Amino acid sequence: MKRLAVLTSGGDCSGMNACIRAVVRTAVRMKIEVIGFRKGYQGLMKGDAINLDSKAVSGILHRGGTFLQSARAIEFKTPEGQQQALSNLREMGIDGMVVLGGDGSLTGALALHRLGFPVVGIPASIDNDIPFTDMSLGVDTALNNILYAVDCIKDTASSHARAFVIEVMGRNSGYLASISAIATGAEFALVPEQAYDLTEICQQLRGRFAEGRDNAIIIVAEGAGHAQEIANSIKDTIGFEVRVTVLGHYQRGGAPTVFDRLLASRFGKKSVELLISGVSGVMVGLSANNMLATPLDDVIRSEKRPHDEVLRMAEVLGI
Ligand SMILES: Nc1ncnc2c1ncn2[C@@H]1O[C@H](COP(=O)(O)OP(=O)(O)OP(=O)(O)O)[C@@H](O)[C@H]1O
Ligand SMILES: O=P(O)(O)OC[C@H]1O[C@](O)(CO)[C@@H](O)[C@@H]1O
Ligand SMILES: [Mg+2]
Numbered sequence: 001m002k003r004l005a006v007l008t009s010g011g012d013c014s015g016m017n018a019c020i021r022a023v024v025r026t027a028v029r030m031k032i033e034v035i036g037f038r039k040g041y042q043g044l045m046k047g048d049a050i051n052l053d054s055k056a057v058s059g060i061l062h063r064g065g066t067f068l069q070s071a072r073a074i075e076f077k078t079p080e081g082q083q084q085a086l087s088n089l090r091e092m093g094i095d096g097m098v099v100l101g102g103d104g105s106l107t108g109a110l111a112l113h114r115l116g117f118p119v120v121g122i123p124a125s126i127d128n129d130i131p132f133t134d135m136s137l138g139v140d141t142a143l144n145n146i147l148y149a150v151d152c153i154k155d156t157a158s159s160h161a162r163a164f165v166i167e168v169m170g171r172n173s174g175y176l177a178s179i180s181a182i183a184t185g186a187e188f189a190l191v192p193e194q195a196y197d198l199t200e201i202c203q204q205l206r207g208r209f210a211e212g213r214d215n216a217i218i219i220v221a222e223g224a225g226h227a228q229e230i231a232n233s234i235k236d237t238i239g240f241e242v243r244v245t246v247l248g249h250y251q252r253g254g255a256p257t258v259f260d261r262l263l264a265s266r267f268g269k270k271s272v273e274l275l276i277s278g279v280s281g282v283m284v285g286l287s288a289n290n291m292l293a294t295p296l297d298d299v300i301r302s303e304k305r306p307h308d309e310v311l312r313m314a315e316v317l318g319i
Helices: 016-029 040-046 079-091 103-114 139-160 175-184 198-210 227-238 248-252 258-276 296-301 308-318
Strands: 003-008 033-037 049-052 096-101 119-123 163-168 188-190 216-221 242-246 282-287 290-295
Touching: 003 016, 003 040, 016 033, 016 096, 016 258, 033 040, 040 079, 040 103, 079 103, 096 103, 096 258, 103 119, 103 296, 119 258, 119 296, 139 163, 139 175, 139 216, 139 242, 139 248, 139 258, 163 175, 163 227, 175 188, 175 216, 175 308, 198 216, 198 227, 216 227, 227 242, 258 282, 258 290, 282 296, 290 296
Parallel strands: 003 033, 003 096, 096 119, 119 282, 163 216, 163 242, 188 216
Antiparallel strands: 033 049, 282 290
């Protein structure tokens, strides 16, 4: 192995920079050159690359986002797009590639592996919807961002005796909503994976305010319903003052937590070691604090289901 490539794809997340740094520094130590493709598969298809040496990745460990930039490149889903990428990789003399991204990006990595190109994937998505890893990169930082925001909102909610519907990210995944609800003591977490009964929720909220509580927090994943509609329905049913906060992309940025910096470093180092030892078509993961390598085939075929216990916990502890 003489020349490696790395790219970041899909929604960015904190820890991607720290991971690129770990990939580059591990490879440089083994006398392997590293190329970084800009803007994910878009840059790969265009051949838009920069040389990455040890110095190029200094000063980025603590920065959120990805200095290589990211993109959602629809054309890479086509055989033509993948062939273009493959010919660029071959022309540039690249022997293997590390792909950081979510489930979509890892599906792209699997496509390259199936075309015979050595690839290792790293789960990096705040959604935490990727199986065979306890945590994806960026999740811990996003959760801490949410925690800070919800704690702030609770202060003002109590001061005005209001209920708040707070929307967090997750089109198909309720992980951020359920875990942040537990960690902030919210009353309810509404998630795409589980049906909920708004009438029942309103009844419980009415009881809660009748007991003299001065605030209520309902955290809703973006894929579980429209925050403003949920708030209107609560207001119409119990007549209580309700406000809405959509946390949006605030959740995805910011300096990575210690957990994400360490995870990024471990994932990055492991991915290069795997490629050097001739392993391809796998995703690195975290399992019971150990590094795990799982075939991308298995990762893509499986689904990460949230723990039923976790889904119920917010409601049980919040009320
Ligand atoms: N089925 C597929 N085949 C090949 N490439 C794909 C496929 N699905 C996605 N990709 C590539 O991966 C990119 C990112 O995918 P997607 O938009 O699903 O985000 P993601 O990686 O799941 O990250 P996140 O969900 O955290 O934003 C796509 O724009 C495309 O380039
Ligand atoms: O930044 P974009 O392209 O609007 O994507 C937003 C989506 O990306 C994710 O944050 C994952 O990165 C989802 O939770 C969210 O629905
Ligand atoms: Mg995804």
